[in-house]
Amino acid sequence: MPEKFVLRSTLTSPFGRKVRMAAEVLGLMDRIALLPADPQDEADTLRRQNPLGKMPCLLLADGTPIYDSGVIVEYLDQIAGGDRLLPAGGLARIKTLTRARLADGITEAAILVVYEGRFHEPGQQSERWLTHQRGKMLRALAAFEAAPPDSGKTDLVAIGLACALGYLDWRQPVEWRAGHPRLVKWLAEFAKHEPAFERTRAPNS
Ligand SMILES: N[C@@H](CCC(=O)N[C@@H](CS)C(=O)NCC(=O)O)C(=O)O
Incomplete structure (x- = not known):
């Protein structure tokens, strides 16, 4: 079993x-x-x-x-047999892992912005810290905007990026849609290509 x-x-x-x-x-x-x-x-x-x-x-x-x-x-x-969501080895694997970490970094910075609001009383939040985290998100988003993943491919990078953008849409730690038209298109196409994106959406998010 x-x-x-x-x-x-x-x-x-x-x-x-x-x-x-x-x-x-x-x-x-x-x-x-x-x-x-x-x-x-x-x-x-x-x-x-x-x-x-x-x-x-x-x-x-x-x-x-x-x-x-x-x-x-x-x-x-x-x-699951390997080589499904990321290449089994070599530089291709390392490149995929690096891009996947970049996507995760967007989510990490977004979470830190959300926690700043959650763990500090209103008025006690550090604008400097929030700007620092937003800078990380915006630079990483710019990197993906310049070279979006293939929307017809589900791999570790696409999954991480879709989860990051879904979280930005829900929690709004930064406005990302207006300045990243290629990523907006990528997410719409990816959501159509990969049903697991909508199936894993949390209720009310
Ligand atoms: N690098 C970790 C990050 C995980 C993470 O930040 N999880 C959040 C929820 S999405 C959490 O558990 N935060 C609680 C905390 O930081 O104390 C991963 O990829 O799993």
Whole structure:
């Protein structure tokens, strides 16, 4: 019987969505049970599974935790036979991983902007910090605008970028649509090409 996994993640986590999308595309979702986590709850077992207290975290059948999202997707790709979401080796793999990290960096900066609002009282937020994070998002978006991925291809880069843009649309840490027409077109086309994008959208997001 194929091994079953537990994925510690909420439906709204953009990095959790990345893993859920990858699992859908690889046909592995029926082996994964979603168990929500609360990173702010110190009693949540998430902090023992991943000492960083971050989701997503994949638990193997014997309880071994796998994180972060990039490593989880690499693992899922491997058990699905490999070479599906990222090239198996060589410089092509390294280039894909680098672009995927760039997409993840948009999400990371977006999350930090959201947390700035969540962890500080109104009026206590650092405009300098927010501008710093928005600069990261805008530079990374400009890089993707200059060279968007192939909208007919679902790989680690496309999945990460789609989750990043979906999160920007939902939380609005920065306005991205007006200044990035090629990315707007890319996301619309990718969403048509890859049904897992809409299937993994969190309710009300
Ligand atoms: N690099 C990590 C980032 C994960 C991450 O930032 N997750 C957020 C939710 S989307 C989280 O758990 N934040 C809680 C915290 O930072 O304490 C990954 O790719 O999995």
